[in-house]
Amino acid sequence: xxxxxxxxxxxxxxxxxxxxxxxxxxxxxxxxxxxxxxxxxxxxxxxxxxxxxxxxxxxxxxxxxxxxxxxxxxxxxxxxxxxxxxxxxxxxxxxxxxxxxxxxxxxxxxxxxxxxxxxxxxxxxxxxxxxxxxxxxxxxxxxxxxxxxxxxxxxxxxxxxxxxxxxxxxxxxxxxxxxxxxxxxxxxxxxxxxxxxxxxxxxxxxxxxxxxxxxxxxxxxxxxxxxxxxxxxxxxxxxxxxxxxxxxxxxxxxxxx
Amino acid sequence: xxxxxxxxxxxxxxxxxxxxxxxxxxxxxxxxxxxxxxxxxxxxxxxxxxxxxxxxxxxxxxxxxxxxxxxxxxxxxxxxxxxxxxxxxxxxxxxxxxxxxxxxxxxxxxxxxxxxxxxxxxxxxxxxxxxxxxxxxxxxxxxxxxxxxxxxxxxxxxxxxxxxxxxxxxxxxxxxxxxxxxxxxxxxxxxxxxxxxxxxxxxxxxxxxxxxxxxxxxxxxxxxxxxxxxxxxxxxxxxxxxxxxxxxxxxxxxxxx
Amino acid sequence: xxxxxxxxxxxxxxxxxxxxxxxxxxxxxxxxxxxxxxxxxxxxxxxxxxxxxxxxxxxxxxxxxxxxxxxxxxxxxxxxxxxxxxxxxxxxxxxxxxxxxxxxxxxxxxxxxxxxxxxxxxxxxxxxxxxxxxxxxxxxxxxxxxxxxxxxxxxxxxxxxxxxxxxxxxxxxxxxxxxxxxxxxxxxxxxxxxxxxxxxxxxxxxxxxxxxxxxxxxxxxxxxxxxxxxxxxxxxxxxxxxxxxxxxxxxxxxxxx
Numbered sequence: 089x090x091x092x093x094x095x096x097x098x099x100x101x102x103x104x105x106x107x108x109x110x111x112x113x114x115x116x117x118x119x120x121x122x123x124x125x126x127x128x129x130x131x132x133x134x135x136x137x138x139x140x141x142x143x144x145x146x147x148x149x150x151x152x153x154x155x156x157x158x159x160x161x162x163x164x165x166x167x168x169x170x171x172x173x174x175x176x177x178x179x180x181x182x183x184x185x186x187x188x189x190x191x192x193x194x195x196x197x198x199x200x201x202x203x204x205x206x207x208x209x210x211x212x213x214x215x216x217x218x219x220x221x222x223x224x225x226x227x228x229x230x231x232x233x234x235x236x237x238x239x240x241x242x243x244x245x246x247x248x249x250x251x252x253x254x255x256x257x258x259x260x261x262x263x264x265x266x267x268x269x270x271x272x273x274x275x276x277x278x279x280x281x282x283x284x285x286x287x288x289x290x291x292x293x294x295x296x297x298x299x300x301x302x303x304x305x306x307x308x309x310x311x312x313x314x315x316x317x318x319x320x321x322x323x324x325x326x327x328x329x330x331x332x333x334x335x336x337x338x339x340x341x342x343x344x345x
Numbered sequence: 346x347x348x349x350x351x352x353x354x355x356x357x358x359x360x361x362x363x364x365x366x367x368x369x370x371x372x373x374x375x376x377x378x379x380x381x382x383x384x385x386x387x388x389x390x391x392x393x394x395x396x397x398x399x400x401x402x403x404x405x406x407x408x409x410x411x412x413x414x415x416x417x418x419x420x421x422x423x424x425x426x427x428x429x430x431x432x433x434x435x436x437x438x439x440x441x442x443x444x445x446x447x448x449x450x451x452x453x454x455x456x457x458x459x460x461x462x463x464x465x466x467x468x469x470x471x472x473x474x475x476x477x478x479x480x481x482x483x484x485x486x487x488x489x490x491x492x493x494x495x496x497x498x499x500x501x502x503x504x505x506x507x508x509x510x511x512x513x514x515x516x517x518x519x520x521x522x523x524x525x526x527x528x529x530x531x532x533x534x535x536x537x538x539x540x541x542x543x544x545x546x547x548x549x550x551x552x553x554x555x556x557x558x559x560x561x562x563x564x565x566x567x568x569x570x571x572x573x574x575x576x577x578x579x580x581x582x583x584x585x586x587x588x589x590x591x592x593x594x595x596x597x598x599x600x601x602x
Numbered sequence: 603x604x605x606x607x608x609x610x611x612x613x614x615x616x617x618x619x620x621x622x623x624x625x626x627x628x629x630x631x632x633x634x635x636x637x638x639x640x641x642x643x644x645x646x647x648x649x650x651x652x653x654x655x656x657x658x659x660x661x662x663x664x665x666x667x668x669x670x671x672x673x674x675x676x677x678x679x680x681x682x683x684x685x686x687x688x689x690x691x692x693x694x695x696x697x698x699x700x701x702x703x704x705x706x707x708x709x710x711x712x713x714x715x716x717x718x719x720x721x722x723x724x725x726x727x728x729x730x731x732x733x734x735x736x737x738x739x740x741x742x743x744x745x746x747x748x749x750x751x752x753x754x755x756x757x758x759x760x761x762x763x764x765x766x767x768x769x770x771x772x773x774x775x776x777x778x779x780x781x782x783x784x785x786x787x788x789x790x791x792x793x794x795x796x797x798x799x800x801x802x803x804x805x806x807x808x809x810x811x812x813x814x815x816x817x818x819x820x821x822x823x824x825x826x827x828x829x830x831x832x833x834x835x836x837x838x839x840x841x842x843x844x845x846x847x848x849x850x851x852x853x854x855x856x857x858x859x
Contacts, residue, residue, distance in 0.1 A: 121724040122717075124732075128740045128785070129705040129716060136777060137713065144769065164421065164678065165714035191386040198546075198582040199394065200422035202386060203379075210378040218381075226385045252594045255401065256575040256586060263393060264583065271385070289712075291806060292548060292584040318770040325712040326778065327806045329770060337766045421678065448643040455803075455839040456651065457679035459643060460636075467635040475638075483642045509851045512658065513832040513843060520650060521840065528642070549805060549841040 137322055147315035150180040154278060155285040155316055157181075157189060159323045161205045162197040162286035169208040177216055188224040188274040189282050195268060197286050224273035231270045238265055277306040284308075285316060288332045289324035296335045301343070310340055394579055404572035407437040411535060412542040412573055414438075414446060416580045418462045419454040419543035426465040434473055445481040445531040446539050452525060454543050481530035488527045495522055534563040541565075542573060545589045546581035553592045558600070567597055651836055661829035664694040668792060669799040669830055671695075671703060673837045675719045676711040676800035683722040691730055702738040702788040703796050709782060711800050738787035745784045752779055791820040798822075799830060802846045803838035810849045815857070824854055 122130045142152055153176035160169045173186060186209060194202035242261050249257050269279060280303030287296050300313060317336060321329035379387045399409055410433035417426045430443060443466060451459035499518050506514050526536060537560030544553050557570060574593060578586035636644045656666055667690035674683045687700060700723060708716035756775050763771050783793060794817030801810050814827060831850060835843035 118721075122720050124734070124737075125720045125724045125727060126701045126704045126716075126738065127734070128702070128738055129708055129720075131740050132705070132708065132777075133713070146769075159712075160714060163712065163714065165712075165718065167718055168714045187383045188385070190383045191389065193582075194386055194389065195579075196582050196584065198416075198420065198422075198585075199390070199579050200417060200420065200425050201582070202383070204422065204424055206379050206382045206386075207375075210382045213382060220381070220384070223381075224383065224385055226388050249590045249594065252590050252597060253571045253574045253586075255403075255572065256578055256590070259575065259578065260583070263389075287584060290548075290584075291804075292588070294588050295584045314767045315769065317767050318773065321770055321773065322709075322713050325707075325710050325715070326774070327710065327801060327804075327809045328712075329767075331806070331808050333763045333766050333770070337763065340766060444640045445642070447640045448646070450839075451643055451646070452836075453839050453841065455673075455677065455679075455842075456647070456836050457674060457677065457682050458839070459640075461679065461681055463636050463639050463643075464632075467639045470639060477638070477641070480638075481640065481642055483645050506847045506851065509847050509854060510828045510831045510843075512660075512829065513835055513847070516832065516835065517840070520646075544841060547805075547841075549845070551845050552841045 141319060141322055144315060144318075146311045147319065148179075150176075151281065151312065151316075152319055153179045153181050154185070154189065154282055155319055156323055157186065158193065158282035158285040159289040159320055161190065161193050161201055162289050163324065164201055164204060166204050166208050169205055170211055173209050173212040174215070177212065183213060183216070183218045183222045184224045184273040185278065188271060188279075191224065191271075192268060192274065192279060192282060193286055195264060196283055197290070224271065228272050230267075231272050231276070233266065233270060241265065275306075277303065277308055280306050281308060281316070284313070285320060288317065288320050288328055291328050291331060293331055293335050296332060297339055300336060300339045304339070304343060310343075313340075398576060398579055401572060401575075403568045404576065405436075407433075408538065408569065408573075409576055410436045410438050411442070411446065411539055412576055413580055414443065415450065415539035415542040416546035416577060418447065418450050418458055419546045420581065421458055421461060423461050423465050426462060427468055430466050430469040431472070434469065440470060440473070440475045440479045441481045441530040442535065445528060445536075448481065448528075449525060449531065449536060449539060450543060452521060453540055454547070481528065485529050487524075488529050488533070490523065490527060498522065532563075534560065534565055537563050538565060538573070541570070542577060545574065545577050545585055548585050548588060550588055550592050553589060554596055557593060557596045561596070561600060567600075570597075655833060655836055658829060658832075660825045661833065662693075664690075665795065665826065665830075666833055667693045667695050668699070668703065668796055669833055670837055671700065672707065672796035672799040673803035673834055675704065675707050675715055676803050677838065678715055678718060680718050680722050683719060684725055687723050687726040688729070691726065697727060697730070697732045697736045698738045698787040699792065702785060702793075705738065705785075706782060706788065706793060706796060707800060709778060710797055711804070738785065742786050744781075745786050745790070747780065747784055755779065789820075791817065791822055794820050795822060795830070798827070799834060802831065802834050802842055805842050805845060807845055807849050810846060811853055814850060814853045818853070818857060824857075827854075 119130070142149060147155075153172065156172050157169070157176055160166070160172060176186060177183065190202050190205050190209065193205075238261075242265070245260060246257050269276065274282075280299055283299045284296065284303050287293070287299060300308075304310070304313065313336060317329050317332050320332075376387070399406060404412075410429065413429050414426070414433055417423070417429060433443060434440065447459050447462050447466065450462075495518075499522070502517060503514050526533065531539075537556055540556045541553065541560050544550070544556060557565075561567070561570065570593060574586050574589050577589075633644070656663060661669075667686065670686050671683065671690055674680070674686060690700060691697065704716050704719050704723065707719075752775075756779070759774060760771050783790065788796075794813055797813045798810065798817050801807070801813060814822075818824070818827065827850060831843050831846050834846075
């Protein structure tokens with residue numbers, strides 16, 4: 089995994105002074121800084137994260153890239169985003185998919201987290217010479233909607249919460265399920281994948297059941313879902329992954345029966 | 346909403362290199378960067394967030410500014426804070442109220458989050474020529490205290506937790522309810538408003554019941570509380586807003602009966 | 603507590619322009635900025651946080667430093683990390699212990715949070731002239747393992763979750779409990795201390811019971827655990843501390859009986 093070595097280095101660039109940041113051989117210097125602070129962590133990053141986790145079967149490197157980007161955006165870890173967005177493009181994630189991931193996470197992780205991702209991703213897009221016609225369209229033709237399923241979802245939410253926040257209930261229908269989720273530049277399965285990744289990464293277990301089921305309805309396999317959780321243990325910390333396990337277990341068991 | 350256009354731009358400034366950041370026409374360049382990464386997000390920001398959400402009835406733009414600032418501080422999203430602090434002042438939030446919001450959130454969102462807000466807000470205060478006598482006083486005369494209600498609260502918490510952390514129980518009385526909450530530069534209703542906004546924005550649902558009741562006891566209407574949640578869906582992400590709904594529903598129903 | 607005065611100042615340095623950041627008398631200027639935004643917060647920081655909390659009996663300043671660093675890393679508050687890492691070294695925390703805290707939190711708070719800590723801590727290490735032989739070793743001889751207890755833990759987790767994420771279950775055994783937890787440069791009691799601090803600071807209450815028990819099995823006293831929570835009320839916000847109280851109460855009561 090040659091591409092991953094600079095990630096460690098790049099992650100540290102922005103925490104140093106701007107004088108250092110402009111020097112040419114930054115990546116080498118910052119890899120050196122990691123060695124001068126936590127050499128064991130550098131070793132674990134190479135041996136375990138890059139050589140092992142990223143090469144596990146069960147989830148492609150393309151999917152791992154999407155999951156990692158979603159986790160970094162949702163957690164506000166913009167320092168690492170430049171390098172992982174770069175890796176994503178080299179792993180086959182389309183620029184339009186990254187663009188659409190940012191837009192999607194504005195709704196699911198908050199506007200500020202999406203806005204903070206624009207700078208780092210913009211640098212990567214500029215480096216790769218990404219043009220406007222490679223981005224997610226502003227108002228593309230929508231994917232078909234399962235009217236019946238959506239009507240049921242809307243009715244269920246309205247019954248629960250119209251007496252509390254009718255505005256939010258309406259926005260959920262109009263902005264999310266009749267618009268955002270139908271945008272074609274990120275497939276429904278991938279849209280669910282990044283949603284689940286964002287929820288797990290930020291410890292928002294309550295919504296995992298709905299979105300994991302939705303992801304699996306759209307084609308995410310049980311093995312892939314399992315690998316998403318294991319992958320995120322490294323990027324979101326063990327406790328977030330462990331808290332996702334009982335929820336995933338419940339979803340898997342219900343779907344198996 | 347002319348003032349809001351530069352917010353998008355400004356939000357991205359600090360993620361670029363410092364060379365770029367010093368160039369004069371930054372805002373235009375960074376709006377351009379948003380367009381070059383996620384043009385749909387720019388469109389949604391204009392059409393939905395600024396033109397729609399910020400102009401909804403039920404919650405004033407002044408209150409929306411306070412809620413947004415509280416969310417940004419609590420979530421550590423300092424990149425956007427400069428522009429929203431600017432908007433807050435133009436929407437009628439007094440500098441002393443912003444100053445006091447930072448002090449309040451040191452206790453409710455952690456010292457580091459408050460400290461990180463000082464730089465961005467300081468820039469806005471400098472731009473507006475805010476003087477020391479416009480800030481929240483260090484030791485102002487306290488608002489009157491409802492001794493009986495406070496004694497009951499203190500007794501309840503002491504009974505629950507004196508056997509676990511008597512130090513924290515005492516600090517809660519001395520530093521929070523007999524001092525911070527009585528500071529006059531932020532009205533009790535507004536103090537509760539930012540507390541509820543911070544709790545919802547960080548997914549800390551356990552304390553929402555107490556503080557939402559307190560907010561409504563101090564004058565926050567049900568409609569306003571409902572709008573706070575809908576507003577925060579955009580700034581803290583849908584999952585945090587959805588997790589707040591059942592809690593708010595419980596509070597509303599109990600108060601209606 | 604002379605050393606703590608610059609912390610306030612330093613915390614704000616990186617939010618200003620890089621031009622300012624290079625000026626010699628930064629700390630004075632930024633203390634001035636805090637005064638120009640929230641003078642009450644400066645007063646509270648001096649009177650309550652530094653003069654009171656940090657000098658409470660029941661938890662040494664060395665332990666408070668470790669707890670604070672863990673909280674800052676876990677919460678991604680790198681702005682304050684430089685100054686608190688500096689304070690930690692002056693309070694008797696060994697560089698190898700800080701190094702190992704970063705490595706440990708890669709697993710417990712996510713890789714990105716650990717990587718973001720490398721820059722600030724690297725600056726402090728450079729200032730103190732810390733050499734490679736003072737850092738945590740890459741592959742040191744392991745501490746002895748309680749094979750029976752570990753076998754029971756592994757069996758319990760495998761029974762629960764092998765059907766969901768066998769990869770994660772295996773990593774938990776191989777990477778955490780048969781490797782990370784046996785690394786000698788951070789004593790088991792301290793390793794548990796930073797784990798508990800990270801969990802409380804990020805509101806991850808579900809894992810507190812296991813890790814608080816483990817901490818107390820390794821020598822953390824009830825009084826120290828209590829002080830950790832009170833200390834973290836200031837650094838992680840009151841709601842996170844309050845949410846930890848019922849969990850700690852349960853642990854204390856069970857262990858007393």
